[in-house]
Amino acid sequence: MKIRVRYFALFREQAGCDSEYVNWTGGTAAELFQEMAERHPSLQNQAAALVAINDEMSAWETALKEDDEVLFFPPVAGG
């Protein structure tokens, strides 16, 4: 399936790009992150990272669908 991935803040720097389209066998958002971490060795998992799918905050266990836009948020630090 085709998925659009977007990276923010630290993740953008680690991935070396702010977005990309990936062809992928399918699975959860957490599995997609692991796949992207293999493609971008600098991209590292973080305990407090968050994920949004199509601009909605989501659980890492959410199964992705064709044409989803997945947003990987490193640990947030507002305020």
Next chain:
Amino acid sequence: MKFSVSDTVIDVDAARAAVADRHCGALVVFEGWIRNHNEGQEVERLEYEVYRPVAEKEGAKIIDEALTRFAISHAVCIHREGLLELGECAVVVCVSAAHRDAAFDACRYIIDQTKTRLPIWKKEHYVTGVSEWVNCENCAAAGHSHGDR
């Protein structure tokens, strides 16, 4: 708008005016400022990155939750994005209520939730010329497992 993101100086007076109500006997205002130090390092300035589509939606949810959970009348929160200098206001929360207890509690709830749920990141620029994303290193050191969620 109850929650908004601003790329210019926050108008705190306007935020206060937005929650003004003659039924209210209490106004609690929290301002978060850019301080000159963090974890032993001297900070020169700070940069906020905000992903607005989700921050605005989730921010509005936080305000709605506060209005439901606490006996308050009005609440607004404004968060900055972009490059901020020392002493500037990074975030303001204004809550009005009939009585002060609920206003304090709701204000605390809104700022705490804003810090942990919204896609907002800050990069500190130190006087040494080094800059880094705040918090991320601690999390990386703690390790990560998405499967544990």
